[in-house]
Amino acid sequence: MSAEQSSGGGTVEYIQHHLTNLCAGECDPVTHAANGFFAWHLDTIFVSLLLALTIVFVGWRVGRNLNPNTPGRFQNLIEGIVEFVSGQVRDTFPGHNPLIAPLALTIFLWVWLMNFMDMIPVDLLPLIAGWFGIHYFKAVPTTDLNTTLAMSLTVFLLIIFYSIKVKGPVGYLKMFLFHPFGKFLVPVNIVMTLIEELAKPLSLALRLFGNLFAGELVFLLIALIGGTAAIGVAMALMLPLQAVLDLGWLIFHLLVITLQAFIFMVLTIVYLGMAHTDDH
Amino acid sequence: MNITVTLFAQMAAFIMLIIFVNKLLWGPMNAMLAERQKRISDGLAAAEKGKHELELSEKRAKEALVEAKNRASEIIAQAEKRASEIIDGAKTEARAEGGRLVAAAKAEIDQEVNRAKEQLRKQVAGIAAAGAGKILGREIDANKHDDLLKDLVAQI
Numbered sequence: 264m265s266a267e268q269s270s271g272g273g274t275v276e277y278i279q280h281h282l283t284n285l286c287a288g289e290c291d292p293v294t295h296a297a298n299g300f301f302a303w304h305l306d307t308i309f310v311s312l313l314l315a316l317t318i319v320f321v322g323w324r325v326g327r328n329l330n331p332n333t334p335g336r337f338q339n340l341i342e343g344i345v346e347f348v349s350g351q352v353r354d355t356f357p358g359h360n361p362l363i364a365p366l367a368l369t370i371f372l373w374v375w376l377m378n379f380m381d382m383i384p385v386d387l388l389p390l391i392a393g394w395f396g397i398h399y400f401k402a403v404p405t406t407d408l409n410t411t412l413a414m415s416l417t418v419f420l421l422i423i424f425y426s427i428k429v430k431g432p433v434g435y436l437k438m439f440l441f442h443p444f445g446k447f448l449v450p451v452n453i454v455m456t457l458i459e460e461l462a463k464p465l466s467l468a469l470r471l472f473g474n475l476f477a478g479e480l481v482f483l484l485i486a487l488i489g490g491t492a493a494i495g496v497a498m499a500l501m502l503p504l505q506a507v508l509d510l511g512w513l514i515f516h517l518l519v520i521t522l523q524a525f526i527f528m529v530l531t532i533v534y535l536g537m538a539h540t541d542d543h
Numbered sequence: 544m545n546i547t548v549t550l551f552a553q554m555a556a557f558i559m560l561i562i563f564v565n566k567l568l569w570g571p572m573n574a575m576l577a578e579r580q581k582r583i584s585d586g587l588a589a590a591e592k593g594k595h596e597l598e599l600s601e602k603r604a605k606e607a608l609v610e611a612k613n614r615a616s617e618i619i620a621q622a623e624k625r626a627s628e629i630i631d632g633a634k635t636e637a638r639a640e641g642g643r644l645v646a647a648a649k650a651e652i653d654q655e656v657n658r659a660k661e662q663l664r665k666q667v668a669g670i671a672a673a674g675a676g677k678i679l680g681r682e683i684d685a686n687k688h689d690d691l692l693k694d695l696v697a698q699i
Contacts, residue, residue: 287547297545304549311553315560322568329575331582345572364573365565373560403552409546413553 278483281385282476284407285392285399285493295399306392306409311404314376318369344371351529356536360425363535370414371528378475378520382513385482405475405523409470415467418531422463425538434541463534467527474523478516483507668696 269336285306289299297304325341334342348371380388380403392400406411427435437455440449489498489505672692 297547300547302545302547302549303552304547307549308552308556312556315556315563317569318560319563326568326571329571331575331579340570342572342576345569346576349573362565365569366561368569369557369561369564372564390568407549409549410553412546413550414557416550417554417557419583480630 274487277487278480280399281389281483282406282479283399284401285397287312299308304401304409306400306402307404307407307410310379310380310402311373311410314380314404315373318376329543333360336428344368348528352532355423355529355532356539358536360535360538360539362421363532366421366530366535370531371524374405374414374471374527375521375524377410378524379477380404381406381475381482381516385479385486403475403479405471406479408472410462411472415464417468418534419464422460422538425535429539430441432540463530469529471523471527474519478512478519481512482509482516485512668692671695679686 283295284297284304286295286297287305288301288516290296290302321341325338330338333452347370348368352367356363383402388402389400392398401407423435426438430438439453440446441497442452442456444452444455485505485508488508489502672695
């Protein structure tokens with residue numbers, strides 16, 4: 264990467280390089296970006312699956328030897344998260360559905376962990392990947408729209424499923440026809456409700472993606488401060504500045520990633536709660 | 544940033560993760576939390592019950608104590624009454640016994656006095672007879688004058 268930084272267009276190239284997924288399948292041979300539908304973002308899939316397996320493994324370890332009397336420190340932590348999530352579900356979800364709470368817990372844990380990849384120094388994972396001959400590595404799966412959209416589409420499918428299950432097919436159709444303006448403005452109603460429903464998964468996916476993408480970009484810009492400084496006096500000035508800025512953004516971003524995971528979880532609960540109510 | 548087949552891979556991963564989290568983490572932990580909640584509420588109920596029972600038994604103990612005190616004072620009163628009765632009885636008995644003793648002593652004294660008187664009378668009669676004999680210069684035949692002597696004795 265030092266070669267890129269020393270060249271004139273190094274900054275742009277540095278950022279672009281960092282924001283390019285490791286692509287396999289139908290990819291552009293020059294820009295390395297996806298060039299067709301069958302393009303696999305291997306880094307996204309690898310990291311998210313690794314984190315998912317971590318959750319499964321840790322969950323299995325904790326769930327296997329639960330101690331109701333004297334919980335260990337780690338069990339306490341997991342218990343705290345579980346109780347926090349189930350408290351959110353209790354507060355915002357009307358009725359009873361045993362799927363909602365584990366779904367919310369999964370979203371919170373997975374999204375938080377994937378967001379947490381943003382906390383790892385931006386050049387570290389690509390550097391390690393480079394040792395193995397992998398030259399493109401975008402470590403944060405939630406900066407890939409495929410991940411966020413995959414989750415929000417799954418939620419969207421659940422919304423449709425439970426809407427039809429609770430309201431009935433006719434009731435669901437009626438919601439499109441007569442909501443929100445009554446029976447005299449049916450065409451408007453259809454457009455409005457369609458937009459409203461489609462906005463749910465799109466806003467979920469784009470909010471998370473946007474926040475994390477922007478956060479990653481800021482980390483890249485901060486990383487450039489020290490990198491672009493010439494060797495010498497400027498370096499002595501720029502490197503501490505970079506460190507301080509990085510720390511500040513790190514602390515702030517820790518809040519952001521938690522908040523984004525929380526928002527995704529709560530909105531999922533709210534949307535599914537709306538699907539479970541009959542009063543449309 | 545293109546939407547690719549990665550989307551479906553991620554969806555599959557997400558759905559599987561939900562299933563695994565539900566099965567491995569959420570299920571056991573929820574059951575454990577429910578069990579713990581039940582145990583805590585049971586414990587609290589048992590504590591409440593124990594407290595109630597303690598109160599009840601304390602009340603019962605107090606009642607028993609009061610009753611015992613009452614009984615004790617009753618018994619003491621009875622005993623005192625009985626003691627005074629016994630003392631009274633003993634007193635009257637003693638008085639009666641004393642009276643009896645006095646009466647017996649008096650009777651004995653009377654008897655002794657009578658006996659002494661009798662003796663004295665006899666001796667006086669003897670003396671009188673002897674004196675009379677001396678005066679008359681002859682022996683009074685005791686047998687002859689028995690009637691006379693007796694009469695004399697009776698007169699003394």
